[in-house]
Amino acid sequence: MSTTQTIPTVTLNNGVEIPRLGFGVFQVPDDETSAAVASALAAGYRSIDTAAIYGNEAGVGRAIADSGIAREDLFVTSKVWNSDHGYDSTLRAYDATLATLGLEFLDLYLIHWPAPDRGLYTETWRALEKLYAEGRVRAIGVSNFEPEHLERLIDVAEIVPAVNQVELHPALQNRDVIAADARHGIATEAWSPLAQGAVLGDPAIVTIAAAHGKTPAQVVLRWHLQQGRIVIPKSVTPARIAQNLDVFGFDLTARELAAIDALDRNGRTGPHPAEFHG
Numbered sequence: 001m002s003t004t005q006t007i008p009t010v011t012l013n014n015g016v017e018i019p020r021l022g023f024g025v026f027q028v029p030d031d032e033t034s035a036a037v038a039s040a041l042a043a044g045y046r047s048i049d050t051a052a053i054y055g056n057e058a059g060v061g062r063a064i065a066d067s068g069i070a071r072e073d074l075f076v077t078s079k080v081w082n083s084d085h086g087y088d089s090t091l092r093a094y095d096a097t098l099a100t101l102g103l104e105f106l107d108l109y110l111i112h113w114p115a116p117d118r119g120l121y122t123e124t125w126r127a128l129e130k131l132y133a134e135g136r137v138r139a140i141g142v143s144n145f146e147p148e149h150l151e152r153l154i155d156v157a158e159i160v161p162a163v164n165q166v167e168l169h170p171a172l173q174n175r176d177v178i179a180a181d182a183r184h185g186i187a188t189e190a191w192s193p194l195a196q197g198a199v200l201g202d203p204a205i206v207t208i209a210a211a212h213g214k215t216p217a218q219v220v221l222r223w224h225l226q227q228g229r230i231v232i233p234k235s236v237t238p239a240r241i242a243q244n245l246d247v248f249g250f251d252l253t254a255r256e257l258a259a260i261d262a263l264d265r266n267g268r269t270g271p272h273p274a275e276f277h278g
Contacts, residue, residue, distance in 0.1 A: 006248045007044065010230055012162040013185045016139045018075055018108065020225060021245065022047030024191065024232035025056050033059025034066070036236045041067045043242040049165075049191075049232045051079035051112055052097055061101040076103060079112035079143055080128075082278035085120035090127035094136070109137045110165060114149040117277045121149065122156050129159050141165070143191070144273040147180035154184060163187045168229065169195040170202065170220060170260050171267025189230035194220055196269050204259045212250050221247045223260045 009017040023040040025033050025048070033056040037048055041063065050060045057078060064074065078101070084093035094109060109128060114121045121142075128140040141163030142153070154160060164181050168174045168190035181188045199205060200216040209216045217233070221244060224231045233244045252260075270276075 007046070010187050012139050012187055013160060014139055014162055016107070016162070018187070018230060019047040020230050021221070021247070022049050022075065022230070022232040023241070024049045024234040025060060026054060026191070026234055028056055028234065028236055030056040030059040032236055034063040036241070037063035038067065039238040039241050041069060043245050045245060046073060047075040047077070049077040051081070052093060053081045053112065057097060057100040061103065065102055075107040076101070077108040077110065078106055079110040080124060082113050082115040082118065085115055085118050085124045087123045087127045090124045091130070094131055105136055105138065107138045108141060108163060110141045110143045110163065113144045113276055113278055114146070114273055115277055116149065116274060122153060125153055125157055129157070132159060139163070141186070146273050147176055149273070150180050150184065160184055161186050163189050163230070165189040165191055167192050167268060167270050169193050170199045170205070170223070170263040171195050171265050173261070173264040187230060189232065190224055191232060192269050193224055193231040193233055195267060198267065198269065199263065202263055204263060208252065208256045208259065214250065215243060217244060218247050219252070220260070222250065222252055223257060226252055226257060
């Protein structure tokens, strides 16, 4: 796949379009990130998701600079880390992220975690609203926000988040978060959409994959997409990077979707947002 025409987009609540399938670089060392992102861009991905805490924004920036792809054809996301919560520190963190990436703006900037013990995410959001109002970022959102965090934020916010990026996969379906996002017109984006591989051996998924001549990973990504989510799978293997993008030429049946829905088991791979302080 060498073009982006087959990657559908979601129109966010502010009118900005984001590709429904992007490329994540969580846990990819900076010195490996440029090659991984270059492979993704060559395969046809146009949405790249990074974060300050990943320590690989520079690698992402190098790959973008070397790609020759016009900036307006890319969608770049990064996130403010917990230790930078607060109004002024968030503004400084954004400047640092842009400098590290070598970019003049981001398409999406997220609060990485609510870090409720710090009690600062509403102040952090106020800084994101300023960046958005100044045209320095095209959309703003949150990550790992539970319904109670969303409600508190929206109570005081001028702008409703465009995206809530949360851990979401067949073993952890986060239905209450999806429902809260939907109530507020917030797009749900799934990180760890394959549960770091933990669900790929589930008999139901293996059986569905065999029926379609697809890999278990392709089936899980298709499940996400058919349920309206944005997904950002990660890999550093060029063949798998391309394979994860090849998920638009088949459809799962209602019975197959229900079989995957039945795999929900609170199988969280990361920390719980209400308890993670970072």
